[in-house]
Every structure is written in structure tokens, then in C-alpha cells.
Amino acid sequence: MNNDAEAAYEALIQFLYRAPVALIQLQQEGTIEMMNPMASQLLMPLAPHGDLGNLFSVLGPYADDLQRLCAGFAASHGVICEGRRFNITSVQPQAGAPTVLSLGLLKVDDGRLMAVLADVTQEVAREQRQLANRLASAARVDGLTQLPNRAGALAMLQRIVQRPRQAAADAGALLFINLDRFKHINDSYGNEAGDQMMVLVAERLRSTLRASGRSPGEDTVGEVAARVGGDEFVVLLDRLAAPAVAERIAARLLDRLSKPYQLGGHELACSFSMGIVLLDAGMGHADADDLLRDAAIAMTVAKSDGGDRYVVFHQAMRDQAIQRGGLAADLRNAVERGELFTVYQPVVGLQADGQIDRAAGVEALVRWRHPVRGLVGPVEFIGVAEECGLISAIGEQVLAVACADFVGWQRQLGAHAPRLLAVNLSRAQLAQPGLCDRVSAILAATGMPAERLQLEITETLAAQGKDIQQQLLGLKALGIKLALDDFGTGYSSLSSLHLLPVDTVKIDRSFVSAADTSRHHEVLIEATVKVARSLGMSTVAEGIETVAQAAVVCRQGCDKGQGYLYSRPLESAALLAWLTAPEPVRAP
Structure with a gap:
């Protein structure tokens, strides 16, 4: 072997020795022939009595599956598996010890295998956190309209009422919106048309609120629409200069929502009923569910008055609703x-x-x-x-x-x-x-x-x-x-x-x-x-x-x-x- 070849071989050995992943050469049945220090570090906590003679035995409950996998690979060489994950339990548990390993197996020839092991414990934990976050987010989003759903709306509403008011004019409002005679649309045109109608209403809410130019701040909600039921929507308003602003926004929303809709070749003229609850100082202990109920009560009053209007909630309405x-x-x-x-x-x-x-x-x-x-x-x-x-x-x-x-x-x-x-x-x-x-x-x-x-x-x-x-x-x-x-x-x-x-x-x-x-x-x-x-x-x-x-x-x-x-x-x-x-x- 000439000097260049020797240098290259030495460099390869050093690389394998210092590689941040576990590299193992083993026989077809799992007997370990060579491994680098990282492999020893990963496998030693798993080995009963420190015996690292057979990789499959060290991996315990997965031994039979791995042996069948290797025996069933008929080609003379090639990748048997890669990125196969195992939940493992250390013989001598210690802080920071790996709990999830990733295994790749390569068939070198008819008698030898190469294995690559990596500790993916932190990666799996990160994936689980991301999945949990996505699930939590999905749990607060309406699948049909992609607006926040009831749970999302309640969480934002609670933020509004608990936020300290910086001034007397620092007001908020909850608008509860219901489509008049929505059942008629479902009965006449079918549930699919009803769903499409909800998508169109959601888009109008988005575009109307977006046109206002008021966006959420670091600790505020701004103007946000949500779908809280079949044909029920809410709009959350924060940082209003005065309570009267809520009524102006309500009037604008009613006007915009009541324009005709094109639905399956039909032009539908719809009206909406809206209830408004004003959120002001002194409501820090208010319950979001109660406020949503009050807004729904005001909406019902608007509907009973003929619909196509908004009504501002007052306490007497709740008493009447109970009766x-x-x-x-x-x-x-x-x-x-x-x-x-x-x-x-x-x-x-x-x-x-x-x-x-x-x-x-x-x-x-x-x-x-x-x-x-x-x-x-x-x-x-x-x-x-x-x-x-x-x-x-x-x-x-x-x-x-x-x-x-x-x-x-x-x-x-x-x-x-x-x-x-x-x-x-x-x-x-x-x-x-x-x-x-x-x-x-x-x-x-x-x-x-x-x-x-x-x-x-x-x-x-x-x-x-x-x-x-x-x-x-x-x-x-x-x-x-x-x-x-x-x-x-x-x-x-x-x-x-x-x-x-x-x-x-x-x-x-x-x-x-x-x-x-x-x-x-x-x-x-x-x-x-x-x-x-x-x-x-x-x-x-x-x-x-x-x-x-x-x-x-x-x-x-x-x-x-x-x-x-x-x-x-x-x-x-x-x-x-x-x-x-x-x-x-x-x-x-």
C-alpha cells in the first residue's frame, strides 16, 4: 500500500472512529465484528451484563423481527432497512440516556452487514411537541371555514376580558351572528350548499374585517371572526376607542353580509341577526362562556324582532331568557x-x-x-x-x-x-x-x-x-x-x-x-x-x-x-x- 493509500485508509478509520453515529459491522445472524466508540456508548446501557456480542440480542424485544427481516432479504447486497425506530429501555437507566434509537441495515455481501444507529430521542420529542401543537391548533380551528372554532373563540375572548384596560375608552365587544332561515337553505338546496354558504359567509367576514385595517397587537386580539356553531359566527373586537365603534362595525358587517350570494347557479338574498355584548373595565372575572351566552341571547332578541338587525345585550334580556x-x-x-x-x-x-x-x-x-x-x-x-x-x-x-x-x-x-x-x-x-x-x-x-x-x-x-x-x-x-x-x-x-x-x-x-x-x-x-x-x-x-x-x-x-x-x-x-x-x- 503506498503512502497516499495508507493516509486515506487512516483518514477513513479516524472518521469511522470519531463519527457522531454508531457504526457496527456484524455477521448475518447479528454477531458484532467491529464497532466504533459511539456504538459502544449507545449499546452498553442496553446490554445485560455488558455483553455486546450480538446486536440483535442487545436490541431485545426486536431481535426476532430483525433476524426475520435480514433472512428475508434475498439480494446479495443493498439496503435492508433505514430509519427504523425502536423504543428502548436501559438496563441501568440514567439521566439523559437514549430512549429512542434509529437503525439502518446495509447488506455488504452474503455474510456481512453494516448497521448505523443514532439516538433520535430529542428528535422524536421535538416531533411530538410539534404534533401536539398542530393538534392543539387544529382543535381550535373550524375544518370547513378555517376560522377559529368555538374553543378558539372562547380562548381569545378570555384573553380580552382578562387584559388590564389602559384607559376608560379601551373597550372590546363580542358580536354573535346568526344567518336567518339557514334551515331553509339546507332544506331547499341540500347540506352541501349549506356548507358552501358557510364558507362564503366566512370569507365575507374575513374581507370586511381585513378592510378595517385594525390588526392584533402583542397582547390584543384586534378584529377576529370565528365559527362557533352550524350557522353561528362571532366577531371579537379589541382596543376599541369607544363602545359605539362596535355598533358601527356591526352595521357594516350586516350590510356586507346581506349582499346576495351566488350559490350553485342561484342568487340568494340572506339576512342576519346579531347580538352585541360590550366588554369594558371591571369584567376581568367574567366567564367567556357566559359572555357568549349573553351575546347569543341578544341575537335571539334581534331574530324575534324580525331579523336583519343587531341588538345590544342588557341584563334584563338574560332574566327574560331564563324565564x-x-x-x-x-x-x-x-x-x-x-x-x-x-x-x-x-x-x-x-x-x-x-x-x-x-x-x-x-x-x-x-x-x-x-x-x-x-x-x-x-x-x-x-x-x-x-x-x-x-x-x-x-x-x-x-x-x-x-x-x-x-x-x-x-x-x-x-x-x-x-x-x-x-x-x-x-x-x-x-x-x-x-x-x-x-x-x-x-x-x-x-x-x-x-x-x-x-x-x-x-x-x-x-x-x-x-x-x-x-x-x-x-x-x-x-x-x-x-x-x-x-x-x-x-x-x-x-x-x-x-x-x-x-x-x-x-x-x-x-x-x-x-x-x-x-x-x-x-x-x-x-x-x-x-x-x-x-x-x-x-x-x-x-x-x-x-x-x-x-x-x-x-x-x-x-x-x-x-x-x-x-x-x-x-x-x-x-x-x-x-x-x-x-x-x-x-x-x-
């Missing part, structure tokens, strides 16, 4: 126990000679006889029924009972029985698929003639989308009459009345109550009657309470009237007595 929560539980029990009952308010025919036709019809109304509170009016519980999803069940229950009663009256009274039964339809009922089938089943079960049934919907509801129109047309196809309730209070106008598939227009009590004192209201009644009549529709004046009001609606040609002047709502037995009373009530 409503108790009422909701009682109402659920009431539906099951049959505490709800149906009453009927007469609808009389108005005749030119001042006589009234008592048998023109009745309107079915629901009441609640609470075992403790006594009689609970619909104003108190209908909103609760809508919120807790009971309104459809109650509506169908009222329809079934009323139809059965109506058929019974025909048998009892004959020509003196009411000729038409009016029953209200809720928004929830109209939004449900299969409504026509369920109504048809009730008609069949009770023997109720379809042409004697009039279903009433509010003006606002009738003016909504094509799906509502399709439901209404389906009901008319059964032979049922439709009435537009509370006309004059919603979005429709006389010029668009012909677009609605209704047979009767019910003029709202707010017009009737001022008919005898306001020429303006009388003219509106007159115009409504004329337009309805030209379209082949009949009219009903609601809320007639005085003889003077009755005189006006009669003079303007209303076909029917309803109100306390004629009768309050009556239970079935009392209604029968009213219908057969000897003295008729006269309209002047």
Missing part, C-alpha cells in the same frame, strides 16, 4: 300532556242592511291552560314555541282538532254551523317538506271538506321565495282556500297583490282601529277592498271593537268582519251557544 327557558320546558310538557286547547273567534258576514251573518266562519286559535300560571296567552308562548321547534307540532295539532270540531258542528247545527274554518300556518310549517301531504292526511282523517278550510299566512311570509309559493300552490291544488293575514304590515303592496296565490285579504287591525278617526286609514281600507274585489278576492276587517269602526268597514264594502264587537274567542261549547243565540248582533 323563557322555563316556559319552553313547560310548553314541551304541555304539548305532551294536552294542556293546549283550541278556541274559535267568529268571523261574521257584513251585509248592506246592517245585519250580520253569524255562520260565515270562525278562526281557530290556540290557548294554554298552565297548571300553575293559569291561562297563558299566545303572545307569551308562540315565540317560545318557534324558538324551541314546537310550533309545527302545535300548528298541526290545532289543525287536526279544529277540523274535527268543524265536522262535528255540521252534524249538530246543520245550516247554522260555520261555513268556513280559518287556521293559521306558521313559517316553520311552510318551510317543512311534506306539508301538503300532512294537511291532506288530516282532512282525510277528520272528514273535513278541503273547500271549507282556509289557511292563513302573514303578508311577510307570503311575499318570500319561490319555495313558499310552491307550498301555497300545492295547498290550493288540494282545494284549500288561502288568506293573507295582517295585510298592510309587511312587504307587499296593493300593486303586487295579484302576484300572491290568495283568495282572501285580511285587513290588519292597525288600520281598522283608526278607521273612524283617520281619513287616511279609511282611504287605505277603501283601496284595499277595491283592489281585492277586482282580483276576485274577498276581504275581512280584523280587530273591529266599536260600532263606529264597523260602520266604516261596512261602508267601504268589506265582506266580513272579526273582532270583540261581535265576540271574543270561544271554546267549542260557547261558540255553539253564540251561533244559536236568538238576538243577532247588528252592524250599523
Whole structure:
């Protein structure tokens, strides 16, 4: 061997000797022939009695697997495995001892192997920390929208309320946002479209907040949106100059979110309800969950006020929500126990000679006889029924009972029985698929003639989308009459009345109550009657309470009237007595 070769060989030996990884030459069955100091350092703590004769034996529980791996490698040379990790236990544990080794095996020829061992304990620990961080981050991110989720929002909210305020004007706010009628989108276009809608809403929230130019600071949140439920979002605002800024941001968000959305070839106009909780000094001990609940309560108030608005939370709302929560539980029990009952308010025919036709019809109304509170009016519980999803069940229950009663009256009274039964339809009922089938089943079960049934919907509801129109047309196809309730209070106008598939227009009590004192209201009644009549529709004046009001609606040609002047709502037995009373009530 010449000098250069000797020098190169010596350099190789020195490299192998000083290499920071363990290098081992061994026979096919694991017997160690040579190893460098690093190999001895790594393996010695693992060797029983310090015996480093066989690598596979030193690796203990993994010996059989490694021997099978080597025996199964048929090639004359090549890589058998690399980066194979082993969790190990030292015979004599000591601080800093390796717990995870990485092994690579190379077949040199038919009889010899080379092994490379490395201590990857710290690398594995670092990977585990990174994985834990990624999992923790993922646990706080909504998978659909990539916004922070409920857990992430609560953590940021807690940071805001616990941060010391630097000035009285150093305010924050929590905005709770809910899409009005999101269930309608899912029902009409499918869950996939609903998910896409959530992605579009999230992007609008991001872009609107980004446009504000307010970014988080070292100890602040800035403006952050999060998705906390199916169609529920929150916006966290920090470092506001004044609480009023929160309302300006809320108004901007509502305006931006309410622009039409393009979804699967459809243009959807949506509205949103928003609740605001102001975060100010003195809230350091406030609980984030409680604040989120308060914001949700304010959002519910905004929704019950008609939606498409924001409402700022105040303490009285929480007290009312607690009361409503108790009422909701009682109402659920009431539906099951049959505490709800149906009453009927007469609808009389108005005749030119001042006589009234008592048998023109009745309107079915629901009441609640609470075992403790006594009689609970619909104003108190209908909103609760809508919120807790009971309104459809109650509506169908009222329809079934009323139809059965109506058929019974025909048998009892004959020509003196009411000729038409009016029953209200809720928004929830109209939004449900299969409504026509369920109504048809009730008609069949009770023997109720379809042409004697009039279903009433509010003006606002009738003016909504094509799906509502399709439901209404389906009901008319059964032979049922439709009435537009509370006309004059919603979005429709006389010029668009012909677009609605209704047979009767019910003029709202707010017009009737001022008919005898306001020429303006009388003219509106007159115009409504004329337009309805030209379209082949009949009219009903609601809320007639005085003889003077009755005189006006009669003079303007209303076909029917309803109100306390004629009768309050009556239970079935009392209604029968009213219908057969000897003295008729006269309209002047």
C-alpha cells in the first residue's frame, strides 16, 4: 500500500472512529465484528451484563423481527432497512440516556452487514411537541371555514376580558351572528350548499374585517371572526376607542353580509341577526362562556324582532331568557300532556242592511291552560314555541282538532254551523317538506271538506321565495282556500297583490282601529277592498271593537268582519251557544 493509500485508509478509520453515529459491522445472524466508540456508548446501557456480542440480542424485544427481516432479504447486497425506530429501555437507566434509537441495515455481501444507529430521542420529542401543537391548533380551528372554532373563540375572548384596560375608552365587544332561515337553505338546496354558504359567509367576514385595517397587537386580539356553531359566527373586537365603534362595525358587517350570494347557479338574498355584548373595565372575572351566552341571547332578541338587525345585550334580556327557558320546558310538557286547547273567534258576514251573518266562519286559535300560571296567552308562548321547534307540532295539532270540531258542528247545527274554518300556518310549517301531504292526511282523517278550510299566512311570509309559493300552490291544488293575514304590515303592496296565490285579504287591525278617526286609514281600507274585489278576492276587517269602526268597514264594502264587537274567542261549547243565540248582533 503506498503512502497516499495508507493516509486515506487512516483518514477513513479516524472518521469511522470519531463519527457522531454508531457504526457496527456484524455477521448475518447479528454477531458484532467491529464497532466504533459511539456504538459502544449507545449499546452498553442496553446490554445485560455488558455483553455486546450480538446486536440483535442487545436490541431485545426486536431481535426476532430483525433476524426475520435480514433472512428475508434475498439480494446479495443493498439496503435492508433505514430509519427504523425502536423504543428502548436501559438496563441501568440514567439521566439523559437514549430512549429512542434509529437503525439502518446495509447488506455488504452474503455474510456481512453494516448497521448505523443514532439516538433520535430529542428528535422524536421535538416531533411530538410539534404534533401536539398542530393538534392543539387544529382543535381550535373550524375544518370547513378555517376560522377559529368555538374553543378558539372562547380562548381569545378570555384573553380580552382578562387584559388590564389602559384607559376608560379601551373597550372590546363580542358580536354573535346568526344567518336567518339557514334551515331553509339546507332544506331547499341540500347540506352541501349549506356548507358552501358557510364558507362564503366566512370569507365575507374575513374581507370586511381585513378592510378595517385594525390588526392584533402583542397582547390584543384586534378584529377576529370565528365559527362557533352550524350557522353561528362571532366577531371579537379589541382596543376599541369607544363602545359605539362596535355598533358601527356591526352595521357594516350586516350590510356586507346581506349582499346576495351566488350559490350553485342561484342568487340568494340572506339576512342576519346579531347580538352585541360590550366588554369594558371591571369584567376581568367574567366567564367567556357566559359572555357568549349573553351575546347569543341578544341575537335571539334581534331574530324575534324580525331579523336583519343587531341588538345590544342588557341584563334584563338574560332574566327574560331564563324565564323563557322555563316556559319552553313547560310548553314541551304541555304539548305532551294536552294542556293546549283550541278556541274559535267568529268571523261574521257584513251585509248592506246592517245585519250580520253569524255562520260565515270562525278562526281557530290556540290557548294554554298552565297548571300553575293559569291561562297563558299566545303572545307569551308562540315565540317560545318557534324558538324551541314546537310550533309545527302545535300548528298541526290545532289543525287536526279544529277540523274535527268543524265536522262535528255540521252534524249538530246543520245550516247554522260555520261555513268556513280559518287556521293559521306558521313559517316553520311552510318551510317543512311534506306539508301538503300532512294537511291532506288530516282532512282525510277528520272528514273535513278541503273547500271549507282556509289557511292563513302573514303578508311577510307570503311575499318570500319561490319555495313558499310552491307550498301555497300545492295547498290550493288540494282545494284549500288561502288568506293573507295582517295585510298592510309587511312587504307587499296593493300593486303586487295579484302576484300572491290568495283568495282572501285580511285587513290588519292597525288600520281598522283608526278607521273612524283617520281619513287616511279609511282611504287605505277603501283601496284595499277595491283592489281585492277586482282580483276576485274577498276581504275581512280584523280587530273591529266599536260600532263606529264597523260602520266604516261596512261602508267601504268589506265582506266580513272579526273582532270583540261581535265576540271574543270561544271554546267549542260557547261558540255553539253564540251561533244559536236568538238576538243577532247588528252592524250599523
